[in-house]
Structures are given as C-alpha cells and as structure tokens.
Amino acid sequence: MRSANPPGGPGDPSAAPAGAELALDGVRLGHHVGGAVPGTVGLHIAPGELLAVVGPSGCGKTTLLRTLAxxxxxxxxRVTQDGEPVRRPGADRAVVFQDDALLPWRSVRGNVELPLAIRRVHRSERRRRAQEWLERVGLGGHAHKLPHQLSGGQRQRVxxxxxxxxxxxxxxxxxxxxALDAHTRAGMQDLLVEILRGTGATVVFVTHDVDEALHLGDRVVLFGSGDVLDVPHPRAREARDAPATAALRRRVLDSL
Structure with a gap:
C-alpha cells in the first residue's frame, strides 16, 4: 500500500507516523445492558495492514470497531494499541462511518479542519492540511460548499x-x-487505495460486500467463525477471477 508521494504532501512518508499495532486478547464484545456478542475474539492487526472484516448482520462487526476505537x-x-491498553478514544485512531456524519452548518473545509481544531492545530496549518487533503480526494474546488450541496460520494470523500x-x-x-451505487462505490474503493499509499496507517474495514473485502484487504476476518484468511491478490482488480481469488470468494460466501 506504500509508494512514493510528493514531498511535503499529506501522503509524504517522511511526515507520516508508523501504523498502529492493534490487538484483542480474549475479548468479549458487547454492552452491559444490550447483551454480549457470542464467544471471545483474539486478533492481531499488524502495523500498516488493511484488514477487511466480513460477517452476517448482527454478528458484532460494528461493536468490534467501536471497541477498537x-x-x-x-x-x-484486553484491547491494546502498541501493547498499551485502549481505554478511550484517541486522536491517532480515526473512525469513518457509513453515514458521512458531516456537520451540516460547517463548510466542506470546516468539516475537514474540525478534528485539527479540536487538537488546537494553528489555524493556518489546519487550513493548509485540509486543503491538501481536499485536493487529494478531488474536491479542492468545493471547499466553501456545505455538505447538502454535495453528492453522497462527494460527502464520503470529505x-x-x-x-x-x-x-x-x-x-x-x-x-x-x-450506501453508494456500484459505480461510485468502485471509484471510492480505488480512491481509498490511492490515498492510503504512503500514510502508513493501519486500516480495519468492515463490509458486507465480499468482493470489496477481497479487493481491499491484505487479510479477511470471517467474523463469527474467527477465521483469518490471507488475500492472494490484494488491491488488484485484474485478479478478481484468478483461481486463488475465486476459491477464497467461495469460502467467504460459504461462511456467510
């Protein structure tokens, strides 16, 4: 997932922190009031890995992400990041939801700046970084718009x-x-692959779409069974019908 990027840009490896190592050891997921997810989870996510998580509705995938966050x-x-217990949200763990969760009264740039403002990054620096990332996701000319003026795919880019x-x-x-149509979804998958290059970030990606999991993931977790499978050709669309990919697709579908 790493490649060269223009020096000084948001994907500049010299500016990017190393990906976090995440782990769950004998973890029982759930809510004290709403009940627990059956079984326990043991999982190690390597720094810089893109781990796709698939499973039937209601199996606890979102609960897993909320716990990691x-x-x-x-x-x-025990849930850890780099060996240290995860007890609360942290600025070095970002969450991206299906609902874009943008603040409707803030401009596109204002929404991108928001987490930087909370961290008290200087105004000029947060504006610079926000504009760089908007350029990188293809929305540099939309910085002053409000979220309702954008399409669903554009809001997910923001x-x-x-x-x-x-x-x-x-x-x-x-x-x-x-929530995106098939064409927009494929474009967002390709954009995600492109912009993650050089960031060094570890990614945990929950999806119902088996082909999406096999395209994006270095490994796939079959949530519920606990199986963790290597993806033979991650992020290579031309390998969709390769025998190894087709066999893995059948195994994942059978698990669902």
Missing amino acids: GLLPPLEG QLARALAGRPRAVLMDEPFG
Missing part, C-alpha cells in the same frame, strides 16, 4: 479527508461505501 469497553479481555488530515495511525471504517 475506545468508544466501547470490552466486557472481558469524510475520508477529515479522517486522514489528522495523520492517524489507525483508520477504522464501518461500511463507509455501503
């Missing part, structure tokens, strides 16, 4: 720019392209 404590077990502008070490993505 520090938004929801585990009922049992959300992606907002998440990455803060140079997170981990990006947790909960079906971010699930």
Whole structure:
C-alpha cells in the first residue's frame, strides 16, 4: 500500500507516523445492558495492514470497531494499541462511518479542519492540511460548499479527508461505501487505495460486500467463525477471477 508521494504532501512518508499495532486478547464484545456478542475474539492487526472484516448482520462487526476505537469497553479481555491498553478514544485512531456524519452548518473545509481544531492545530496549518487533503480526494474546488450541496460520494470523500488530515495511525471504517451505487462505490474503493499509499496507517474495514473485502484487504476476518484468511491478490482488480481469488470468494460466501 506504500509508494512514493510528493514531498511535503499529506501522503509524504517522511511526515507520516508508523501504523498502529492493534490487538484483542480474549475479548468479549458487547454492552452491559444490550447483551454480549457470542464467544471471545483474539486478533492481531499488524502495523500498516488493511484488514477487511466480513460477517452476517448482527454478528458484532460494528461493536468490534467501536471497541477498537475506545468508544466501547470490552466486557472481558484486553484491547491494546502498541501493547498499551485502549481505554478511550484517541486522536491517532480515526473512525469513518457509513453515514458521512458531516456537520451540516460547517463548510466542506470546516468539516475537514474540525478534528485539527479540536487538537488546537494553528489555524493556518489546519487550513493548509485540509486543503491538501481536499485536493487529494478531488474536491479542492468545493471547499466553501456545505455538505447538502454535495453528492453522497462527494460527502464520503470529505469524510475520508477529515479522517486522514489528522495523520492517524489507525483508520477504522464501518461500511463507509455501503450506501453508494456500484459505480461510485468502485471509484471510492480505488480512491481509498490511492490515498492510503504512503500514510502508513493501519486500516480495519468492515463490509458486507465480499468482493470489496477481497479487493481491499491484505487479510479477511470471517467474523463469527474467527477465521483469518490471507488475500492472494490484494488491491488488484485484474485478479478478481484468478483461481486463488475465486476459491477464497467461495469460502467467504460459504461462511456467510
């Protein structure tokens, strides 16, 4: 997922932090009031890896992401980042939701700047970084628009720019392209691959779409069974019908 980028840009490897190492050890997911996800989870996510998570509705995929983000404590077990317990949200773990979650009264640039403003990044620096990321996601000319003036795909681009502008070490993505049409979804997948190059970020990507998981992931977690499978040709669309990819697709579909 890494390649050269223009020096000084948002994907400049010299400016990018190393990806976070995330781990769950004997973790029981769930809510004290709403109940627990069956079984326990043991999972290691390597720095810089893109891990795709698939599974049937209601199996706990979103709960997994919320727990990794520090938004929801585990009922049992230990969640760590670089060996340290995850107890609360952190600025180096960004979350991207299916709902774009943009603030409707803030401009596109204002939305991208928001996490930087919360961290008290100087105004000139956060504007520079926001504009760089908007250019990179193809929305440089839309900075002054409001979210309602954009298409669904454009709003997801803004959300992606907002998440990455803060140079997170981990990006947790909960079906971010699930509401998009097939053409726009494929474009967003390609954009994600392109803009993650050089960031160094570790990515956990939840999806219902098996082909999306096999295109994006270095590995795929079959959530529920606990199987973790290597993807033979990650991020290579031309390998969609390769025998190894086709066999893995059948195995994932059978698990669902």
